[in-house]
Amino acid sequence: MSKMCFGGPYLVESCGEILTVSYNQSYEGTYYQFYIHRLEFGNGKGNPCWVKLSTIGDRMLFFENPLGYGHAFSLSASDFAGLKGNCIYFINMIPTSSLGHTRVINVYDVENGETKFIDTPFNRKNHISISWFMPTLNHI
Structure with a gap:
């Protein structure tokens, strides 16, 4: 196994x-x-605690940067056609050489533990400005 x-x-x-x-x-x-x-x-029956989850159901979690900074948010998959619930969508930096990185969009399936690459025009080498935007269902 690699590092x-x-x-x-x-x-x-x-x-x-x-x-x-x-x-x-x-x-x-x-x-x-x-x-x-x-x-x-x-x-009220004890101290707060963290409980491990094996599923997030219909929810989708979005992360801007896997290094622990940036923003994160959650949406319901039933509100967005073409997106799958129980998944984590994230932007990641993959090293391409000792000097550069490629930013890519991935989806992690919580149920089976598989990660898939999502091919989009936003997957760019050394492109810093990739970010999620928060969709709204409100009409103006």
Whole structure:
């Protein structure tokens, strides 16, 4: 197995819950393993604690940068055709040489642990300004 690095944790609100997401990644960006935890307050019966989740259901989590900075948000897949729930969508930097990186968009399936590359025009070498935007369902 190649060298691994740890990323996160991200703090994100999702459906009224507070989640943290962290991950392991191979240096080459070919392998990912995500860890999702939900904050439970204990309903007055003890101290708050983090509970590991094995699914996020219909939710999709979006992360701007896997190094633990940038912004993160959550959406319901049922509100957006063509997107799959129980997935983490993230922008990543893959080293291309000792001097450069390529920024790519990936999707991690929480259920089966697989990561897929999403080919878009936004996957660009040494392009710093890739970012998610937050869609709105409100009409003006």
